[in-house]
Amino acid sequence: MKTAPQILLVIFLLIVTIGAGAMIGAHLFLEQNQDVIFSGVRIEGYDFSGLNRTEAVEYLKEITEPILNNPIVLEGRNNSWLLAPHKIELDFKKETAINEAFKIGRRGNILTKSIEIWKTARDGYDIQLELTYNEKKLKDRLKKISRKVNSEYKNAYLDLGTGKVIDGKKGRKLNIKKSKNKIIGRLAELEDLPIRLVIEEKDARVNKEEVKKLGLMNQLSFYVTVFDIEDKNRVKNIKEASQRINGLLLMPGEVFSFNEVVGPRTLKAGFKEAIEIVNQEFVSGVGGGICQISSTLYNSVLLSNLKVVERQNHSRPVGYVSLGRGATVYYDYLDFKFKNNLSIPIMILSKVIKDRIIVSIMGESQNYEVQISTSEPEILEYKKIKKQDSSLKDDQQKLVREGRNGYSVVVKKRVLINGEVVNESIVSKDIYQPIDEVINVSAK
Numbered sequence: 001m002k003t004a005p006q007i008l009l010v011i012f013l014l015i016v017t018i019g020a021g022a023m024i025g026a027h028l029f030l031e032q033n034q035d036v037i038f039s040g041v042r043i044e045g046y047d048f049s050g051l052n053r054t055e056a057v058e059y060l061k062e063i064t065e066p067i068l069n070n071p072i073v074l075e076g077r078n079n080s081w082l083l084a085p086h087k088i089e090l091d092f093k094k095e096t097a098i099n100e101a102f103k104i105g106r107r108g109n110i111l112t113k114s115i116e117i118w119k120t121a122r123d124g125y126d127i128q129l130e131l132t133y134n135e136k137k138l139k140d141r142l143k144k145i146s147r148k149v150n151s152e153y154k155n156a157y158l159d160l161g162t163g164k165v166i167d168g169k170k171g172r173k174l175n176i177k178k179s180k181n182k183i184i185g186r187l188a189e190l191e192d193l194p195i196r197l198v199i200e201e202k203d204a205r206v207n208k209e210e211v212k213k214l215g216l217m218n219q220l221s222f223y224v225t226v227f228d229i230e231d232k233n234r235v236k237n238i239k240e241a242s243q244r245i246n247g248l249l250l251m252p253g254e255v256f257s258f259n260e261v262v263g264p265r266t267l268k269a270g271f272k273e274a275i276e277i278v279n280q281e282f283v284s285g286v287g288g289g290i291c292q293i294s295s296t297l298y299n300s301v302l303l304s305n306l307k308v309v310e311r312q313n314h315s316r317p318v319g320y321v322s323l324g325r326g327a328t329v330y331y332d333y334l335d336f337k338f339k340n341n342l343s344i345p346i347m348i349l350s351k352v353i354k355d356r357i358i359v360s361i362m363g364e365s366q367n368y369e370v371q372i373s374t375s376e377p378e379i380l381e382y383k384k385i386k387k388q389d390s391s392l393k394d395d396q397q398k399l400v401r402e403g404r405n406g407y408s409v410v411v412k413k414r415v416l417i418n419g420e421v422v423n424e425s426i427v428s429k430d431i432y433q434p435i436d437e438v439i440n441v442s443a444k
Helices: 004-032 053-069 094-103 110-123 135-149 176-188 208-213 232-245 258-262 291-303
Strands: 041-043 072-075 080-083 125-127 171-174 199-202 219-226 248-250 255-257 273-278 281-286 307-310 337-339 346-353 356-362 369-374 378-380 384-389 397-401 406-417 420-432 437-442
Touching (some): 053 094, 072 176, 080 135, 135 171, 219 291, 232 258, 232 273, 232 346, 248 255, 255 258, 291 307, 291 356, 291 369
Parallel strands (some): 041 125
Antiparallel strands (some): 219 356, 255 337, 273 281, 307 337, 346 356, 378 406, 397 437, 406 420
């Protein structure tokens, strides 16, 4: 009968023999499979078991080609856009993934390798396929799409022409950061299905019911100016600016900024080139004509007894308002601002009908009337300046610039209750500088 030590020795020798056999078996298995990927190894869910390097490269190329060679469909609410992968320099780190696949079961000592091979065959091992792309180019493409997607919300408002309340409309904005991350995430998963962009909605501040609730059915004031309908570009600019201020709500204490609401006057923003005033001269510029909207609004603001915060008169007289009644604007330089200093919400309504701009201020009826008056203009005579010109012969003269008189006017406001003046104040003292006449004369 064998003793306990003898039994333990037999068990120990048996374990050593089995272990050695396993080691030898694992070594032989590794030798036989040194050129292929071990069982259970996947790349993005695709099985690469048993493939040699050439086969793995071809298989991964076959998997990624549909993504790299076909346009990516980006979906909006009611439309879609195509994104060409090469336009954003899209590619996958295929070699990195294949190298990682071949490392499985080949790291560490023979025991570590054996355990990893066994676990991978049992549980599987999925390798993520990294992608590369030009982030700036993708963002630029999304910015371009955003110009078609983005829209400001529109408040409900009373149509003065029909007497009906026009329902509001939600605003929409493409979230570029979230959309970019979603696109890259889906592509990294090797999905070639359409990708829905992340478009966020913003509710209007005023709906149909609130128009009545807030007292926006009553017209506090209105002002009308006329324009030339033959100047197509100028008309386009006027309509564009009119639409942007129409339906805008101002709660008590809020300040309106024309430049903030209308935005940059650029071709991309929908404005056209038309005549505008710069440094007392008529020149062509993008957005020419929108000063007529700001000026029409300015007069309606005065008649509502609202507080003007910032305003500048034109550098020369204009045809659509009398002296002292204009408000010039120039993006990032000259703005027109006013504050709702009343105790009620107000809304701006702006409409273009044929050759007329009508701007109204809506709000609960007030017990006062506002009258605006302009003083008789004081004429500021221009000077005649003569400059010597050696190119001119005796007694010769050359008119370089025609002179033009300037003007000085005072605008006053009177507030009346039941026909009696309760307040009188100066709105502005405006100066339109004269332009001196310049004549070149002979130097002899």
